[in-house]
Amino acid sequence: MGMSMESQFHVLAVDDSIIDRKLIERLLKTSSYQVTTVDSGTKALEFLGLHEDDQSNTETPSVSPNNHQEVDVNLIITDYCMPGMTGYDLLRKIKESSSLRDIPVVIMSSENVPSRISRCLEEGAEEFFLKPVRLSDVNRLRPHMMKTKLKDPKQDNEENKEESGKPVSRSLEEKEEQQQQHQQQQLHRLPQQQHSNSNKRKALEEGLSPDRTRPRYNGLTTVV
């Protein structure tokens, strides 16, 4: 079943908030991942061996060896709102790097801004988690990491279905209770968790379809 693979997965978590770094680290370690946390996008790139002045070059490898001979990172999870380099900026730099672009990237944000979500997904983020991040969110990471290691999509889909089945209804109830003022957050939660193993864009589109009763939402044309 590949359980022994989990201890080998290394996640790089990026967040400027000390509380959120502590939380994400605990969540990831609970799931038996190796974790490195950094407090900025700049430090994340340093850790990954990518220096800001050598990227966007698809021909030559852009990883310069520093003190890390081989930085083996299986997934990067980053906050969106950070001073200086945002999570989106970091995502772009990773995707522009020939050596790093295959590392799955997940974005976290405390704000549900649909245009922000779609922009991140368009840029190549695998998932977009609303904060506070839960264990049920972290459970969704494994398939993305396994894809890059095992390259067995069928196996990933099976596992993903199983994992996402139970948390859906419980999470929805909780969200409705505690976040009434953020009605739009339901919009994000619902499609993502119901379509865990399908195309993330499809999930976002379905969440926006008119037959869903979603208050105050106009579609992807919302200007940030």
Next chain:
Amino acid sequence: MDKNHLQRQLEMKRSLLDQGYLDEQFIQLEELEDGDNPNFVEETVTTFYANSARLLQNIEQALGSRPIDFTALDNCMHQFKSSSTSIGATRVKKECTLFMEYCEAANAEGCIRTFRQVKQEHASLKTKLENYFKLARQGGTSAGGHAGRS
């Protein structure tokens, strides 16, 4: 493990949840405690209060400047609100949301008034959580109910 203490601990927690001081996120934190990390919740809350003092100071300073930079104010509060949300501090979070609405409206009076409420809720919760953790320690358990150091 002292049954009486555990019962009182659970009742206190129930009360904090029912009165809206804490929400489900706090429970989520407790669920992350285990044998290896029996004091995760208390550690996180301690870190929160150590860090939030600084954030509140930033907001205080920004509120004191003339003219008020509402964008900077909003950014500062966003950070504080984010941390509060992460530990499940519902009432604090609500005041933060209200504060940010006043920021957006560039309403200085509203910000100043609401900030007082933010600080009040923040302090009130601190006392309640201190009592909660104290009770947990006396009962020989951590916040999540794990037998740990006393």
